[in-house]
Amino acid sequence: MQIIILCLLILISDTSENSSALYVVNVERNGKIIYTWKGNQRNTHIGLYDRQTKQNEHLYMFERDLHIISCSVNSERTLLAVSFRQYTEEERVSRLLQSVSKYLTLLIEIHPINNVRVLKAVDSCVRVQFLYPDEGRCTSTESRLLLASEDKYIEQFDIHVVAEEEHKVVIQNSGQLPRARVADDLIWAQWDMMEQRLFYIVPKESRNTLKCVQFYPDENFNSVLESHLDISVHDTRLKLVNFGYDYCQDREVAPKSLNLQVFTSKAGGLCVCCSLASDIPDEITYSIYFLHKGYNKTFTVSLERAETHQLKEVAFLNLDYYVAAYLPGQFLHLLNIQHPDLLCYSLFLTGEDARVDMLPSCSIQSPLVSTVLDCCAGSIYAVSISDTALLQFLRNSKQDSERLAALHCALLCVGSTTDLETQIIWWISENLSTCHTFDPIQEFIIASLYCRMCPEMHNLDKLLPYTSLLDWIGVIPGVTCATDIISLPILGVQNSKGFWDKLNSNLESVKYAEPHLHYHNNVLRREWLNLSEEKEERRTTAYLRNILENAKKVLSHLDTWDCEERLTPLFQEEDYQQQLLMGLMVSQLKDHLMRHLQYVGKKKIDQIVLDYVANLLNLIHRMMKEVWRRYELHSCVFCFDKRGSAAEFAVFHIMSRILEAANGMCLPLPPGFHTLHLGLGVRCLPLHTLLHYIDTGVLHLTEVCVRKLLKDLDNTEKNEKLKFSIITRLPEALGQKVYQFWNHPVNANFIARKYVKLLLQKLGNGQCSRPVPERHSVPVEFLPLNYLTNTLAGIENQGLHPCEKEDHVNTRFVEETALRHTMMLLGLKYS
Incomplete structure (x- = not known):
């Protein structure tokens, strides 16, 4: 069973029978793959593969057997930048070529093939990368090229081209190309192709500093972020990530070199993933710096099989909502980026559960979100989390931490679908008594609501609850976690949009105590109890009328959603207490959102709140409908002349747990829930148990159910005892309405x-x-x-x-x- 599945997107085949193996050297922003191969004359070819059209394009050929280190093509496919190694040190000595540069970097006109210009002729390795403007921009006469040197600097070249006769494109400047220094003295750098960002680390005073440069389509570049990291770096060589791929050089890199990557998410998450050296042979240690949350988590994993000769570096994969730490044959750790505070939201897999087919044993890269690049085989895979495998894992799990992590992963990452929700509801109905540290019904309702509502508006995820848990004191076998508070990054960008705006919003939430921003039900419960205990004559106030009007809006809003015939007899009566709770929830949730989303407007917030409460009722109704359908129940639950079946008792037990979950979080129930629950209780429970449930508040006496019970049951001694026991427990107001239906x-x-x-x-x-x-x-x-x-x-x-x-x-x-x-x-x- 594999939680992570790979879907092959690209597999580049050899272009000739006599050609040698292909090597991927770069993945551009548009998803096109640059690769090289050696021809039958030992010529070095460079090709481009378009995964949308599935077509190969030959870009250039060198009439020499070269070792290509780095290669990039501009968006118009008119210029090609190539960095390659001319000779090894041994070759230079044997050929007496000490004065000849070891590495060469060229800029080539390829549309059509024309001039070649030398950019660098040095003894240090150089990586090249063209900047890509917005995809919708028209053809430009300007290209910008980044050069990352092993001498620990990165610079940008501005290249202007002119179109001549016969569609020839020629570099305009005859002299030296304009250049600008982007970064100096760096020890690590990573290129974010999709967002056109450069992350790099420079040693500063006693600790290292992470910086970020944002490149803009029509501007230059700006330094937008600075963050101090307590990461010790012993290897002083420059480590480059996503600046193309040099298979031979990466094989030469020592295993203890800096293994660090930066991942961002659409929701404004910023994580630094770093694999740390451990002195204990059977342990692996890695840290995740959640910069958008203000803390770092360091995980130490005890390996099941400490075969050091087979161990590889921990690979980090970007799955947007999750970061995956993967060690082949040992473990797969999915870390929730948005909610990393509780360890139980991280899915830690070992053994067969952690196996990922098709991932190679050699070095892999994650150049784009949810992709894996196997540079050795010339293959690129789409990475996704399998909902089928998650559900299977959920069913087979024996620990609460695994169940809770799989439940949240299924709802928040995979996304709620009708079939997925049905499968989860069925699992909940079978495992109500197996979860000891959390309530699966509460988690299903709250997490599903969070998943449905948060995409509607930016910052809504910081105001709505995503879990019913306030803390979690459980453990994950074989894993220890240490949490350290870190300083928040400093942003140097103003009036930003997109990722930087969301990151800034996340940082502001941390500054103002994010846990207090989430809606809580403490005030709601107190107000509901106060209103429920008021006398009848006080229920005509304007405040109370407004509360009940809110409830009517929710129910009318819900009616427009659920057009199918309702299988369960819900929403078919008025329930004053539940309508009161609905209306109060609307009122208080509206006030909560208005305090933090004033800029949105009252009308939009009203819509969000109505959607939230209506979705809540719809989820509970959905649970009832699926349980009803699974146990094949019908309307016979309101016939009191026979005892209930085993299926009815099972449904009664599930309804009792739904009621307990709703009471625990002060959530409203659909009107008719208590009537249905009481009807099942009368059919399934012995009298003394039934009365005990009524006295303790598990069962609520409703007018509809009591009236039907008094009318339908005859006056045998057993039924008289039941009726009399019910009658004596009725509130006075309810008793005045139903006594007339019993001729006794x-x-x-x-x-x-x-x-x-x-x-x-x-x-x-x-x-x-x-x-x-x-x-x-x-x-x-x-x-x-x-x-x-x-x-x-x-x-x-x-x-x-x-x-x-x-x-x-x-x-x-x-x-x-x-x-x-x-x-x-x-x-x-x-x-």
């Missing part, structure tokens, strides 16, 4: 109690001033009852009848009901 003495008891209570309240309010007359018409000598009925009769005689619409309810009705109930309790027959 218990109903009379309730009405009588209500009548007595109202009369005595009037008596307590001083509305009865005359003495109570004696009543001699009561046929039964039961002194406490006689006194009560005399008192009530006196109140009635004053015209204070509280139940005028119910003529059959009076003192006589109270008396008869009390006697009948007393005789039933004593086991006597009442006549």
Whole structure:
């Protein structure tokens, strides 16, 4: 099972039967591959492969057997820069060529093939790279070329060309080409082809400093970033990354040379990945500097098989949302760039899970996002994370850290799809009791909402919660992690757009305590409880009307989404408590976003908030629908004449866990959830368990379910016990609505109690001033009852009848009901 899969994008074949092996020397911004091969006359050829058209183009040929070090072609394919080694040191000595330069760098006119100009003739190696303007720009008469020298400097050449007759392109300047020094005294440099950036490190005082130069299409270049790194560099040679590929030279590089790469992400992430030397043979150590977060994490991995002769350097791959640290045959570590704070969001794989087919054992590069270049074979691969393998890994995982990392990777990196969500819901329904350090339902809901909503607007990812966990104290076997706070990088760019704007936003969030920016439900829970406990007469305030109006907007918004017939009986009744929670969540989330996104505007924020809460309800409904469908349940859950099946009990258990997850994060539930839950509970649970669940708040009594229960069940002894137990637990307001649906003495008891209570309240309010007359018409000598009925009769005689619409309810009705109930309790027959 492979989490990371490779898809072959380019495989360059030999151009002739007699040609030698091909070598890739560069990948340009447009994705075109520059490669070399030796012809049958030992001529050195340079070709260009276009992966879109799958066509090869011959660029140039040297009538010598040369070792090409670096090569680049401009975007118009009119100029070719080539750096090659003329002779080795042994060849120079044997041929007495001490005065001849060891390396040569040429600028060649190739459209058509014309003049050749020498740029460098030195004894130090030089790498070349043309700058590429925006892809939509028209043909230009100016090209800019970077030269990176082994003497630890980088300079830029400005090349102007003119078009002559017969479409010839000729370099305009006859003298020396204008040049500008870009960087000096560097010990490491990396070229970012897609974004036209140069990252490099220079020793500065007691520590090394990472800098970045941004090249612009129509301007020169600017230094835009500076960051101090606590990385010790023992090898003083210049190390270049993504400046083409020299297979022979890279084989000569010592294994302990600086293995460092810089990766950026679309969301403004900036990471420095560095493999560190370890004195322990069976350990590998590497650090990831999350510069956009302000801390560094150093990982030490204990290797399962410490076969030192087979170990290679840790390879770092850029997967945009993740950075992968890969050691063939040992481990594959996927590190979450956006949320690296908790280790459980990093997916650490070993053994067969960490195997990546087609990746070579030799050195590999990641020149572009989600690509791997095998320079030896002339192949380039697209790298992706397999959702199928992730789901399989999720099912087979035995540790919470693996489950949580795989769950977040599937939802946030692969992206939520209908099929993927279905598979995750099925996994959750089977593993509710296996996760001990996190709630999978909470993580699924929160992470899915985060994934759906954050692409709508920049900076929204810093304000919405992405997890239900506040911390995680678990461990990953074989891996130790040390976290160090580092200084934030200094940006030297203003009014920037794209990556630099997002990076600056990330840095500002760190400065202002990012964890406090995420929406939290503490205030929501407190306000909801306060409103839920208020008296009925206080529910007509303007504030409360606004809250309920918010809930109506959410439900109407949801109705426009879900056009299919609902499999589960949800959204078919009003639920005051849940509507109250919906409306409050809308109100408080809106206030939270308005505090930090004032520039967006109220209308847009209103839309975002409605989408968020509606998506939340839709996700819970989606979970119910998938569970309903999986267990093949129907509307029989509201038929109380039979006991529930094993499938219904399983669904009841899942609904209980959904309720627990929602209560834990104070999330609203779809209207009808409690009715459905109670209906399943009545069918599946023994009476004492059912009542216990009601008393502890697991099951909520709803008008719809109780009314149906009272109407549908006959008055057998067992059913009477169930009904009476339910009736005695009803809140007064709900009881007044449903008692009329049960034709039973218990109903009379309730009405009588209500009548007595109202009369005595009037008596307590001083509305009865005359003495109570004696009543001699009561046929039964039961002194406490006689006194009560005399008192009530006196109140009635004053015209204070509280139940005028119910003529059959009076003192006589109270008396008869009390006697009948007393005789039933004593086991006597009442006549």
